[in-house]
Amino acid sequence: MKQIVTGGQMKLLDSYTIEKMGIPSLVLMERAALSVCQALREEEFPLEKVLVLCGTGNNGADGVAVARMLHAAGVSVDICILGKKDHYTEEMRKQVDIAENYHISFVKNAVPVEYTTIVDAVFGVGLSREVGGVYRDTIEALNRSDAKVMAVDIPSGISADTGKVLGCAVKADVTVTFAYEKAGLLFYPGASYARKIKTADIGIYMPPQNDFELSIQSCEDKDLFRIPVRKPDGNKGTFGKIFLAAGSRDISGAAYLSACAALRTGAGMIKVHTRQENRQALTTMLPEAMYSFYDDEEIEKEQILEGLAWADVIGVGPGMGTGQQAEDILYTILAEGRKPLLIDADGLNLLAGRMEVLAQYPAPVIVTPHLGEFSRISGVSVEEWKEAPLYLTKRFAHKYHLTVVCKDSRTVISDGSEEIFINTSGNSGMATAGSGDVLSGILMGLLAQGLSAIDAASLGVYFHGAAGDMAAAQKGEYSMIAGDIITQTAEILKKRGAVL
Numbered sequence: 001m002k003q004i005v006t007g008g009q010m011k012l013l014d015s016y017t018i019e020k021m022g023i024p025s026l027v028l029m030e031r032a033a034l035s036v037c038q039a040l041r042e043e044e045f046p047l048e049k050v051l052v053l054c055g056t057g058n059n060g061a062d063g064v065a066v067a068r069m070l071h072a073a074g075v076s077v078d079i080c081i082l083g084k085k086d087h088y089t090e091e092m093r094k095q096v097d098i099a100e101n102y103h104i105s106f107v108k109n110a111v112p113v114e115y116t117t118i119v120d121a122v123f124g125v126g127l128s129r130e131v132g133g134v135y136r137d138t139i140e141a142l143n144r145s146d147a148k149v150m151a152v153d154i155p156s157g158i159s160a161d162t163g164k165v166l167g168c169a170v171k172a173d174v175t176v177t178f179a180y181e182k183a184g185l186l187f188y189p190g191a192s193y194a195r196k197i198k199t200a201d202i203g204i205y206m207p208p209q210n211d212f213e214l215s216i217q218s219c220e221d222k223d224l225f226r227i228p229v230r231k232p233d234g235n236k237g238t239f240g241k242i243f244l245a246a247g248s249r250d251i252s253g254a255a256y257l258s259a260c261a262a263l264r265t266g267a268g269m270i271k272v273h274t275r276q277e278n279r280q281a282l283t284t285m286l287p288e289a290m291y292s293f294y295d296d297e298e299i300e301k302e303q304i305l306e307g308l309a310w311a312d313v314i315g316v317g318p319g320m321g322t323g324q325q326a327e328d329i330l331y332t333i334l335a336e337g338r339k340p341l342l343i344d345a346d347g348l349n350l351l352a353g354r355m356e357v358l359a360q361y362p363a364p365v366i367v368t369p370h371l372g373e374f375s376r377i378s379g380v381s382v383e384e385w386k387e388a389p390l391y392l393t394k395r396f397a398h399k400y401h402l403t404v405v406c407k408d409s410r411t412v413i414s415d416g417s418e419e420i421f422i423n424t425s426g427n428s429g430m431a432t433a434g435s436g437d438v439l440s441g442i443l444m445g446l447l448a449q450g451l452s453a454i455d456a457a458s459l460g461v462y463f464h465g466a467a468g469d470m471a472a473a474q475k476g477e478y479s480m481i482a483g484d485i486i487t488q489t490a491e492i493l494k495k496r497g498a499v500l
């Protein structure tokens, strides 16, 4: 698991390290600048003629230190400072004094096209408002040049908290970020502006007890090993039983993908409750599942109650439609279910405006809305969510005691506690029909094997994205389809099994 921070949190960690631990600010800065110089070499930046563009804060001071190190190594480098002298931080003043002692060239109006490499040290985590005036003109000229661009800490103009472009922003080729990745480097469009991210250890201290309102985490490949080990003496019951209400008249694809993904993730058994018309298709495509069917007459409440009593995990929604029967099934499950419950797709649309009914549910509930559905069930507009994705997801999860998987290019997962997750696996090829049904199946499969709701959700979303990345590597982002994600799920679990 990787720790991610907001801009504000990073500033607190900087101050804590300097004031409480006693490491001088200039020492941190020296390490920061060294890591940028090292990355310039590792990434083979063309260092024939380098421009370091600096702001007046400590990001600018990092830049001046980088220029000094390049100069000392014999590189031809110019420093251009945007902003007034009286705005310099103490560190910036100091770095400029040192650079002057080295007789480094300072230029007033840099022309970006004249350089082979540009180091962007205009704004870091201290960016506080829209970028305009000379800053905007210079950043736009930089983006038009052919120079290779290295961003110091974060591309200038990107919000460290949301990844939004504040007015305009530097398009970097590589970003060296200090101590921890900033949330704004993960969320889009920030992630596209940062391109390749390298995280440098500069000696920042993370106190064991901090007062952060949010502890932001991001899963990594090694977290896949937290998928439960398979007991050699286990039987079908050991690996969990799922009751899934899915599909509607002649719509069987979503039910198939979800049920298949749950079984491929390792669930012991699944029973699908669906419309009579799907019988032939589903029993042919997935004979491994069990089924109960309903028709026009009634939703077969007895069969639902039997399924709910039998199952360890309940799922509702994929391809179910929003008609009266779907609503009756959902509300039967909400009234009678006693096991962890996953609500997806149409199940969520049926809940819009009535979220309080979930408060009575006696076991953990996971909801998996995409951003549009989240907006419908929470009343938060998509634009509002983009301004504060972490806070708004957490607030909603906390209000209704849910585990929320808010699906977007960077899915956010929260159970309302201070620990919140941003997912970084996956690709645009996964924006394909049925991909969400596969995710719901994976989450049910992990719940069935005993993971808690937040572990199943955070790990399952990462797992789904990792399988999607493998599918894209094989089929390409254009051509991959949801079934390919299930195939690759199996490949990942095969490797996981082989390590045991």
Ligand SMILES: NC(=O)C1=CN([C@@H]2O[C@H](COP(=O)(O)OP(=O)(O)OC[C@H]3O[C@@H](n4cnc5c(N)ncnc54)[C@H](OP(=O)(O)O)[C@@H]3O)[C@@H](O)[C@H]2O)[C@@H](O)CC1
Binding pocket: 011, 014, 015, 018, 025, 026, 028, 029, 032, 055, 056, 057, 058, 059, 060, 062, 087, 089, 122, 123, 124, 125, 126, 127, 128, 129, 130, 131, 132, 135, 152, 153, 154, 178, 202
């Ligand atoms: N010792 C440390 O703390 C360490 C810090 N480190 C580095 O410091 C960075 C953080 O430094 P920081 O806090 O000084 O903020 P920074 O990002 O330079 O920007 C603030 C400046 O920008 C200005 N400004 C803001 N928005 C603006 C706008 N839209 N348009 C115009 N101006 C705008 C703002 O001006 P003001 O608001 O005061 O007018 C202020 O002058 C961090 O990212 C890392 O690189 C590392 O070296 C490790 C050790």
Ligand SMILES: [K+]
Binding pocket: 059, 120, 121, 122, 123, 124, 151, 152, 153, 154, 155, 156
């Ligand atoms: K920067």
